[in-house]
Amino acid sequence: MAINLKELVNSDASLISRRVWSDEAVYQLEKRAIFGKTWLFLGHESQIKSAGDFVQAYMCETPIILARGENGDIHASINSCTHRGLPVCRSDHGNTKRFICPYHNWSYSVDGSLVTIPQERAIKCKPDKRELGLKKVPRVETWRGLIFGSFNEAIEPLEDYLGDMKFYLGAWIDRFPGGIEFIGSPHRWVIDTNWKLPVENQLGDVYHGPHLHASIIAADSEAGIEIDNYAYNVVPTKGHGASFRLMPEDTPTDKIAWGFETPVGQLGSDELKNYLRSVQATAEAQVGPVRARMKGLAYGVYPNLSFLWSNAGFKVSHPRGPNKVEYWSWSVVPADAPEHLKQQLRNNHASFFGPGGLLEQEDSEAWIQQNIGANIDFADDRMLYYGLGLGEETTHPDLPGTVTTGANEYYARAFFQRWREDLLAEVDG
Template structure:
């Protein structure tokens, strides 16, 4: 069997081989071509507010310590001792002055510097500790409190990487005067699926709702999405879907959060808070974005954002057929604590690990992977051609825009995926 990426994705990305999800050699290329060269989401600044605060993260399968240094800077280091490779941090999150390897007790500062080697007092030659710190992630940048890292020292600045996606992300972030915060540690669970399957789903596939989630999403809700919904690709791999509500729509139909369980069942305090946010939306984000009700967003390669349920998700690869899914609820940073607690139910009821919709999606991703790994079907590639060529520029929205049924969000993702893997493949 030939091992060439060019054979897996057609020129227009409308036909995609099942091997894109199932082959180990493809995954090995992905690690170098994508995860070694992209900006990868690490965490939110609200998780590391104070000096010494840290959380654990991953960049592909590489364990990372994300920490607030004693001088207030943000540092990302690989969680592996320079001496014998053990993890020097075993806690998922916390506050520390030192990270200590349990094997020989080499200790490191939260910034990643090697501080002490107990054994060096017994030898004459003293190693240069300044050269033996934890391996640093060479590029770390933050935007709107969202922290990203990259192994590629030459990568473009994060703002340039996000590009026009900032227009759509700010329709959410800029609604809140003091930004957002993540509530607690991430939920984490493992699925027998490929990492790209959750990414694709939440990059723009909103038209499965009335079918897969028929018990919760009525056909009428899907009809509204199809009538007023837009799908956007700002750059290959970055995308957003949203509803543009009519100018005369009632505030309760437009306001962020009002369609969630928290607002429906949470009482007057929550509802009045959300109406107050919407009352200032046009002033903060402009008339058009004030009427945007987001659905699914995606940042290449593996960060997803669900607007209505205010959930950020990262699809961490663990091989071609396994993914560790991390998911955080987010709330406005300056909301009253009582409101934050209630708004969190918008996430947990639907898109936490036990959420109704999350469980249905997870089952589909596992079955998708199984379908990509069966025998005697390789000559029957998947069809990704719905709406081929119908996406076009829009006078009000950056990027290419189309109806939500157009699968161009996935075609553009796989075109970028193909080209990046081919670039590494050709070098090797």
């Protein structure tokens, strides 16, 4: 069946066809138009601190080795031998001088250069090893230690791509003078759903909380009341999103400081609580008076990176076809926190948003069921409605971007408008 993108998503993205999530042809177009053209999150510099350090990553379904070279440069190479195509790296992370293909033992340096062909000594016509290194990701750039790669050599610089999203990400990252640190390997699990559903959820869908997570986030709970009174959804650029509460200036420290609204902060030691208070005490000097009052919820960077403020987790929705996603989730802590407090703070993330987390299980079930709804028969004529708050978008003197209340679905409409534009640009060539 031919794809008519204008029929799949209408111009203001208030009506969206179920085929957007379920159609194989749409997915194949997404791989070229989005994952082949945009900046994609690869990892964090704290994961590859020393020469020879490496971690594995993905760009859509393409396996990537992210490594620190001998001169300190960061390299991203496709994990596929140029001889017979096998992966040359089988470990999730580590430190090495060489990546070696197990089939014929071709070996590559951490920057992807081909170093050794054992069979060379048995032949007279020597191949040019300079032409046979691992395929490189042509663009790799960082911001605040976050590493992104792109297959698009002509893409705009990463800082321009992030744009005003830096204002919102920096509201959390820049609170910590030493920056942030990714702790351990990511949790990884497979969900029978489309990659866009976790992304959409964490772009700004704060109003599912009192319903799907009612046992923890009831409408009359402190968090629910704060969302009703102080929540904003902001779209800095179409596709990116930030949801947060902008608390009043006289909010007590323990009601605004990062970490206190989680059980780890509430039940933690006096030492941990005093550390969290000390971070908030310097927040205004670090990020300014407006951002110091931000109490974040969930953020998204187009196309598939999410960040959970309260539980300090970065998450990537890796596509594995139109109806399957491999979800990666890292716990993140302040890099200059004492080591024993880092371990306490790590529980902040896993208890709620690891694969067995209290909220993650409920979210995953909702995404699975939504994806089933996208694949049912005889419903193609009933578009899904994304029009809540349509036309109510506004601006705010202190917040860059398009600003809405928490219940407005503009965060999702803006994502799908950009999605539509990217796919149309690919089709129209």
